Amino acid sequence: MIKDLWLVGIGTGSPGHVTLDGMQALRDAAVILLPRKGEAKENLLALRQVILEAAGTRAEIRSFDYPERDPALPYAARVAAWHDEIARRWSAALHAAPDGPVALLVWGDPALYDSTLRIAGRLTPRPALRVIPGITAIQALTAAHAIPLNEVNGAVKITTGRRLRDHGWPEGEDTLVVMLDGACSFAGLDPEGVHIWWGAYLGSPAQRLLAGPLAEVADEIIAARAEARARHGWIMDTYLLRRGSTG
Template sequence: MIRDLWLVGIGTGSPGHVTLGGMQALRDAAVVLLPRKGEDKEELLALRRAILDASGTQAEIRVFDYPERDPDLPYAARVEAWHDEIGRRWCAALEPAPEGPVALLVWGDPSLYDSTIRIAGRLEPRPALRVIPGITAIQALTAAHAIPLNEVNGAVRITTGRRLRDEGWPEGEETLVVMLDGNCSFRALDPEGLRIWWGAYLGSPAQLLCAGPLAEVGAEIAARRAEARARHGWIMDTYLLRRDGSGA
């Protein structure tokens, strides 16, 4: 049973992206759960351990193997079953039950395109939930390129690669932020009049950036992304698209 569950946003894996409140939460936790996502992603585990080292926590570290999604299920059912299994593995890793709070390091921010809060809601009995926000991938992206997120008085649509592929450019929008895109879905758009700002491994020594008119840099981004993923075994990236191309 998990009595108190703390979700600590860790940005894009840099200790500098964890707030002072997040670092204090890691020091105050009794147990920290760390996901292990396969041998080809040991670097992700190492990044989380580096953050724990930087925090100075004395918490007990319990590692659990992260499940994979079942590719044979429809998308919604696949995600539902995956979330159920993650919750079960949390509980299994927490036997025997700890006396104090349990902390989970959440990539980016727990509130933005992350399901950790939803998974925590499946637990019975439900733990007392505390969320410590972190730097989002969007903040890291705009800071790395030194651009504002929005135009003056402009709206911003945050979406996914899947929706961009299936639905195209949303009518009436001038700025899109696209997350969770493993297929470079911008290649399905008419590039005329579009500008892109792309970033991977944001805030880390391995950071990659590319920006410019989509027609000119789209192929370069796709090639650099594929090469980086093959080299590291994983990639975390996101991008901003702006229709008018002004970037300011």
């Protein structure tokens, strides 16, 4: 039974993206849960281990196999069943665990397009939650390109590749941040007057950045993304789109 669950944001996997509070939480935890996502993503586990070494934690490390989504189910049902199974595997991995806080390392920020909080809500009884935010992919992206997130007095829309692909550019918005886009949905937009700033593996030695008018760099980004994913076995990327401005 998990009494205290700490969700520690780790940015895009760089130890420098973990706050001092996050590092202290990793040192103070009794148990740290690490997901195993298969051989193709072993370096994701290695990145987590680098962060734990940097923190100097003495927690007991427990691993669990990350489940796959069932592609036969409709999207909402597929995600719900997947979350249920992850929660079950957390509980199974913590059987007879020592007393004390359990920590999970969360890519990006636990509150921004991440489901860890929703999965934690499936645990019975519900643990006491503590969330330690890390550097978000959005912060890492704008910092890497040295651009402001918003225009003067301007709004920013944060959305997903799925929504951009299904619904197009949101009406009345000039700046979009797009996350979770494995299909390069920007390629389906009218590129006229649109500038893109793209980044992958932000803050890591493998960081890749491309920027420019969408009409000129879309194909280059698609090719770079495919090549990087093939080389590393995984990719974490995001991008910012802006109409009528170059930053």
